[in-house]
Amino acid sequence: MTIISDNARAIYAGTGRRKASIARVRLVPGSGKLIINNLPGESYLQFSRNYMRITYGPLKTLGLSEEYDIFVNTQGGGLTGQADAIRLGLARALCCINPENRTALKSEGHLTRDARVKERRKYGLRKARKAPQFSKR
Template sequence: MTISTNNSKTIYSGTGRRKTSIARVKLVPGSGKLIINGLPGESYLQFSPNYLRVSCSPLKLLGLNKEYDIYVKAEGGGLTGQANAIKLGLTRALCEMNPENRTTLKAKGFLTRDARIKERKKYGLRKARKAPQYSKR
C-alpha cells in the first residue's frame, strides 16, 4: 500500500510474518537508518550482525542500502522470527515500489513466506508428539 505524505515523500509499506511474529514495514526515502519499535535497529536486535544482515538483505541485494529509511513495528515471537518477518515485509514494500524488483527478489527466495509454525499439543501426549513413557507391566 503506497501512502503519500504532505511533504511529497512517498511511503511504501509491506507486512511480513514468520512463526508468531508480525512486522509492519514502512520504507521512506532517507539515509539508510533502521528504526524498530522506536529504537535504533542495532539496539533492538541486540547488536547481532546476523539479525541485522537478515533484516536488511533485500535492500543490500538491490543496492539501495543508504537510500531508504526503514521504520518497523514488530510484535510477537522472538528476535529470529521478527528479523525474518522484517525481511519479508521489506521485500514486499520493495516490490510495491518497483515491480521490476520482484523478479530479482523472487529468484533469491525473499518473497517466500516461511509457513512453519509450532505444532499444537494433542491430548494424551506431553507435547505435540512426545508420548508418556510406555510401561508393559
C-alpha cells in the same frame, strides 16, 4: 503492500510473518536508518551481525542500502523470527516501489514466506507428539 501518500512523501508498506512474529514495515525515502519499535535497529537486534545481514538483505540485493529509512513495528516470537519477518515485509514493500524488483528479490529468496510454525499440542499427549511413558506391566 500499500502505498500511502503523506504530504508529497511516498510511504511504502509491507507486512512480514515468521513463526509467531509479525512485522509491519514502512519505507520512507531518506538516509538509510533503521528504527524498530522506536529503538535504533542495531540496538534492538542486539548488535548481531547475522540479524543485521538478514534484515538488510533485500536492500543489499537491489543496491538501495542508503536510499530509504525503514520504520518497523514488530511483535511476537524471538529475534530470529522477527528479523526474518522484517526481511519479508521489507521485500514486499520494495515490490510496491517498483514491480521489476520482484524478479531479483524472488531469485534471492527474499519473497518466500517460511510457513513453518510450532505444532499444536494434542490432548492425551505431553507435547505435540511426545506420548506419556508406556508401561507393559
